[in-house]
Amino acid sequence: MFDEYLPKNLEFSWEQAATTAIALAVVLLAALVLHRIVFAILRRIASMSSTPVDGMVFERLHKPLRWSFIAIAISVLAARDEDIAFVWSTVSGFVIPALLGWVTLSIAKAFTDALEYRTEISVDPVAARSRRTRIAILSRTATFAIVLITTGLMLFSIPAVKEVGVTLMASAGLAALALGAAAQPTLKSLIAGLQMAITEPLRLGDLVVVDGHTGRVEEIRMSFVIVRTWDERAVVVPTSSFLDQSFENWSRKNEMLTGPVYLHLDPATDVEPVRKEFERFLHAHELWDRRTGVMLMTEAHPESIELRLAVSSRTIGDLFTLRCDLREHMIAWLRKEMPDALIRHRLEVEAANQRTMQRK
Structure with missing residues (x-):
């Protein structure tokens, strides 16, 4: 009854299915064992380091690399087994970009953790706030870019979406205008966030007065900034407001x-x-x-x-x-x-x- 769903050059065989299942189980087990060995060595290297930074990086990469090892093992098996190749060719367009995006995002997060750790041990509080602000903004920018590119690669693996993309590229002028108009608020927030990271008119932990509210900068995102007042209220201010309007920063260089x-x-x-x-x-x-x-x-x-x-x-x-x-x-x-x-x-x-x- 499965014959009608298989390609014409493939015939269903229980013996062949059992062989394929055993081969798949073997390569998956080999991938998991190899992953365990590699990370046992990496953990041993991290334990000899004087700082916990190496361990933080390896822990971030543990899960995405495990699934990457599994995907590599299936790809190797698919090159020799037509049944696996038939299934893998269907899902690999989604799985491979997703894994690449996950690994890239994990690397970015690992470096963020490492930089934040080095910031915490800094003796200069003003320099520490400055670095924390840049790390937070640039980390969110990198996350946004990675997720956007990964989603685009996954969508382009769908034939219908790919055809729409080709059609839009053919009429690039009109598409660019439409996309530019639709993405204007997002791009404005993105550019404002990057300006905040470069020029640093305010940083995490700064005491500011904006729109009549006095409080500490608790969080800086691409589109808004959260200012926590003395009575524990959270004032949400658009990021662009700090670039377009004047505000007071009472701790720009120091808190004296x-x-x-x-x-x-x-x-x-x-x-x-x-x-x-x-x-x-x-x-x-x-x-x-x-x-x-x-x-x-x-x-x-x-x-x-x-x-x-x-x-x-x-x-x-x-x-x-x-x-x-x-x-x-x-x-x-x-x-x-x-x-x-x-x-x-x-x-x-x-x-x-x-x-x-x-x-x-």
Whole structure:
């Protein structure tokens, strides 16, 4: 009953089928044994290395190379067995491009893992963030290209799709226009991602202010960037926005930053004691890096004066804590030592009401 599905030059034979099955089992077993031996040797070589990078690369290649060994074994058998050749010629157009793409993708991922490991042991945090950003973007670009090419090769193994491709190549002008219009957003995101990797306006871990949101860059993809704010919200920003619009990067070269604390006091306040207390507190605080510690009167109004207490710290997180501590301490000190310096509009209104009541 199977004769009608076989080519005319092939006749079904149980003996031949058994022989083919045994030959197939033998070559598959030989491929698996060879794969095990090769990777046993590679693991032994990796164990003698001073870093785990070699082992990471070999582990990435373990599964795809196992199936590649099997495919090579079947190809060798197909050259000698017509039955296997008939089946293999049908599926090889899908299997071989898929395996090549899988191996290439695994190699790219292995090198990505190796580069990320070398980045983790770097002592320079800014350089490490820079390398991590480039690795992430270029890795995703390579993944996109490998998957696209592999899918194209697999589809072109289908005769109908191949004919459509030839027809499109014949009318290349119209096809290029249509494909260009359809792929414009994808190409724009791809180019924007590559620009981000080369120019590095921001990197993973940078503290940025974009669209009124302040947070750390958590993830950079080809089409969007995720910024994690202090309250754990994830702000999704298109990648092209960082190239087309302005934004603030607070940790471009390092995390050393200067920030202000503002005090609004009564115009009759004696400023010098406030300055001395500010300097005393600052010199005693462990988070101050001694780069900036200046108090200036930046505004003077009939109702109040504004004092700007500028301080600096080694990291952005330390600066935030230092500013909070300074603000809390100065208000408490003023309340205790110089209560007249604090503005009391509410108390003045109550005193005026009392005087009015007394006159009545």
